[in-house]
Amino acid sequence: MKASIHAVLRLFFADRRRLLWGGVALAALTVFAGMGLLGLSGWFITATALAGLAAGTALAFDVFTPGAGIRLLALVRTAARYGERVVTHDAALAVIAALRPRLFAGWARPEAARRLLARPARLLFRLTADADALDVLYLRLLVPAGAACAAIALVGVMLGAISLPLGLGMAGWLLATGAGILAWTARRSRRAACRRAYAIEALRAQAIDLVSGQTELAMAGRLAAQCRILARTEHRLATADDAINRADAQGGFLQAVAGTVALAATLAACVLLVAGSAIGAPVAALALLLVLASAEPLTPLRRGTLELGRTLLAVRRLAPRLEAPESGPAPAASGDILLEHASLHHGDRPGLHAHAALEGITLAIRPGERVAVVGPSGAGKSTLLALVAGERLPSTGRVLAPASCLLTQRTELFQDSVRDNLRLARIDAGDDALWAALRAAGLEQTIAALPAGLDTRLGEGGLGLSAGQARRLALARLFLRPTQLWLLDEPTEGLDAPTARDVVARLAGQAHGRTLLIATHIRREAALADRIVVLAAGTVAADLRRGTPAFEHRLHTLRPD
Structure with missing residues (x-):
């Protein structure tokens, strides 16, 4: 004390x-x-x-x-x-x-x-x-x-x-x-x-x-x-x-x-x-x-x-x-994502396999690669993204990753103006950059039609926007963030099919030159990737590359659009 x-x-x-x-x-x-x-x-x-x-x-x-x-x-x-x-x-x-x-x-x-x-x-x-x-x-x-x-x-x-x-x-x-x-x-x-x-x-x-x-x-x-x-x-x-x-x-x-x-x-x-x-x-x-x-x-x-x-x-x-913050994953000088025998156990009890979320994960992702992580619910997809993002620390092993931006399943919006909800991604962003991000996310006309435009205040949790509009606002925030690594956790979950397809298309259009790590069980999202990593019971069961029969087979076993 x-x-x-x-x-x-x-x-x-x-x-x-x-x-x-x-x-x-x-x-x-x-x-x-x-x-x-x-x-x-x-x-x-x-x-x-x-x-x-x-x-x-x-x-x-x-x-x-x-x-x-x-x-x-x-x-x-x-x-x-x-x-x-x-x-x-x-x-x-x-x-x-x-x-x-x-x-x-x-x-x-x-x-x-x-x-x-x-x-x-x-x-x-x-x-x-x-x-x-x-x-x-x-x-x-x-x-x-x-x-x-x-x-x-x-x-x-x-x-x-x-x-x-x-x-x-x-x-x-x-x-x-x-x-x-x-x-x-x-x-x-x-x-x-x-x-x-x-x-x-x-x-x-x-x-x-x-x-x-x-x-x-x-x-x-x-x-x-x-x-x-x-x-x-x-x-x-x-x-x-x-x-x-x-x-x-x-x-x-x-x-x-x-x-x-x-x-x-x-x-x-x-x-x-x-x-x-x-x-x-x-x-x-x-x-x-x-x-x-x-x-x-x-x-x-x-x-x-x-x-x-x-x-x-x-x-x-x-x-x-x-005190000084603990570091998350150590930055990789090459921009690679490296997981070496990384394990994560719930409740800080690494000795009990029943509590293991991930066990002995070894994975390497090169800059510019697009990787979809698939597997049944509870396989550890979201946990893997949290490890790479630095939100969780591995119980054992090592994680190296560059700075990233994580788009979670839940859209996090605040009781504030549209402008300030966007500027959470980049505090120095001017109006031109904000409108460009909204345009890229397909939300420009919706926000422009509001009486106060960017100064329109949202309710708690983004009240005032539909689920699809809220997701597009989160997408615009992702586009504003100046990082080369995007971590996408089921980015179109809960959206109707036309909106989901549009969101995926806009992600693909803005992702040139970026590394993507996508946790998904939906075909349209996994189709963005050129690698599919299959998780089962917290371990890597398969690592499949585009152009192989195994990749195409696994892609078509995912839930359709």
Whole structure:
């Protein structure tokens, strides 16, 4: 856990170190100005009252210098507070925004995305709530801790100037009790904060399931049961909130007791010093008010510790994804695709053949070749493409492949404009390139007829387009991607025959000079290839080349158009 916290803090301070430390310095300056303002005001009021007891001292008393000091401290405190809020929040939000691309890269690693996509609500929670929780480390822990240490140091120095034992004793008391109360509060609230985070995550997922699947739940007679599950989760959330509030109240009580003891001890010491004529009443008032003001920075720090458990949970979840991404298949210098005795086992259990998706695959594909991978369902066709794409890592063996673009069976479109859905393939693509890709995919006229053209917003999952139009949009995205290797996983599955034939023709027209690896069981798709690799039970059963009787026979055994 310490290593994870250090990793996150290093990322925080990597690019904006001066700005982040500047925020801590402004927080300390705010505390200095606030304590100085309160202490000087107390000294000034007390000294003015005592000076007014006699006409001579009243006339000789200088009210201008302390008054100017009070005005200056008030201005400094206001400006420092404003600057601290602007600087700290701007820096923290900028760092969190910069961390999200690293998180995306972390989940682009082999295996990671596949596991998270099994529970998409968890992925959304990691990228939003968990990432946002990291700012607690800086905004609610580091900044208030710097301010609290500055306050204790000021109390120690100022009271030490009055009486060294008093200054050392009070600084030690404030430091010890503050650290003890914070540790106690963090320990009491940590489990509740984690339970609260788990409950919020579950509540969001269950609420989405209830809303999006209410028709299916009602037809299955499970709607009331889902509502009861939601109510139980909400009860767990309320219980966790109650435990956190209790820890906050108890920590606040202990802090008030420690502050009262500090004030009482300071008052007693000041009484003795005034009685011994070591200091005057105005200085005693200044000392008391400084001790009183020193408790202010501890309150936000205590409240920050209430979220420490939630923050540490987010750190533990996210820190591994913030490291440098694992590499996928090593790039082949020649552009070849090479699989050497590559095996992949589900569940990371290579010793069990029952879990083997691929077993001892050895295959070489030259640049520019077009290879169709065929076989019955479950033979490992999609898994082979995932290995070459780098979405999966082989359990044993080696995979070498150039950069590729994978067109999966499922069309992945997002609730965004047509333009931005296309620019996922090439972020710097201009309108001319986008229209050219749409033209090549046979979708230009459809998009041009929309009221907003490329700026037309699609619904969730590409809502607003038919299945064939959505597939053509994915095809246009494939055409935009500047890679020489296309991985096509049943590219016309689910389309009607005329649309499927048109998609295949457009793929053939745009594939000149590219390497194609096509997973299919349909004749029209395999007809693009000049090699057919037959998979059976996760192994290569045959490797057939165009022009041979075996190739033609296998091609005609596939499902017709």
